[in-house]
Amino acid sequence: MYIWVLKFPIMKRTALFSIIYLLMLTTLFSCSKDNWALADDEYVFVDWKTVVYANIIDGDKFTHPAISQPTYIFDDERNELSFYEHDYGHFNFDALEVIKGSQMIMTGGIGVNGGGEAGGLKDYYNIPTENRVYSILDLNSDGTIHLSLNDGTPVTLGVREEWIDITKKIESHDYYDGNSYVTTIVEITTTRTITNYGILKKSGIKILH
Incomplete structure (x- = not known):
């Protein structure tokens, strides 16, 4: 052998x-x-929300910049996204793959004025997607998304999962009360949230007229 x-x-x-x-x-x-x-009748909805909350530490008043532009509503129980045709009627719904929502809410405690709510939607027709806040790099069949934040931080979110970032800072603002300038000290808490609502049916998109 x-x-x-x-x-x-x-x-x-x-x-x-x-x-x-x-x-x-x-x-x-x-x-x-x-x-x-993705099936032709499906799309992915990801929502970015920024809440700026002002709390007066010393002083009588604080005024946020006034904002008012709530351009969409998402019903997370029915998975329905509603918006006005004159805002986003240009979307190509046949080819649409991703909608990113963006909301800004400014509010506060006693003595805080101004603020409000503003928002917008951005349409994408393929993955990966990019913008200045975060990019969607990949999507799994179960709705899990793989993101990259603008600083390069990788984030993976399953359906209905959130990425949350909270920052606090102390600011000093001077106001003229009619006789002299007074100083108000405020604590500003900014909460940023990315929510992955996963793969949804395009039939849940409601166009308002």
């Missing part, structure tokens, strides 16, 4: 093992990749 022994020089063996390793990795990723596509 003969036993065949294959011998390779060290350099050749190293190259061979490298090729085998690369083939194994390629097979692994090919098997695990979530290969699929």
Whole structure:
């Protein structure tokens, strides 16, 4: 009986093992990749909300900049997104894949005036998507999204999961009360939230007239 022994020089063996390793990795990723596509009647809705809350520490009053532009409403129980045709009637709903919502709310405690609510929607027709706040890099068939924040931080959100960031700062503001300037010290709490509402049906998009 003969036993065949294959011998390779060290350099050749190293190259061979490298090729085998690369083939194994390629097979692994090919098997695990979530290969699929959104149905024509589906889209992904992700909402970004910023709430700025002012609390007076010392003083009598503080005034937020006035804002007022609430351009959409999302009913998270019915998964219905409503907006006016004159704002977003240009959306190509047949090709639409992602809608990103953006809301700003300014409010506060006793003595805080001004503020309000403003918002907007942005349409995307393929993934990845990009904007100055965050980018959607990938989407899984179960609705999980993989994001990259503008500072490069990776974030993965399942359906109905949230990413939350809270910052606080102390500010000093001077006001003229009719006789002299007075100083108000306020604590500003800014809460930023990204909510993944997952894969929704386009039939839940309600266009208001």
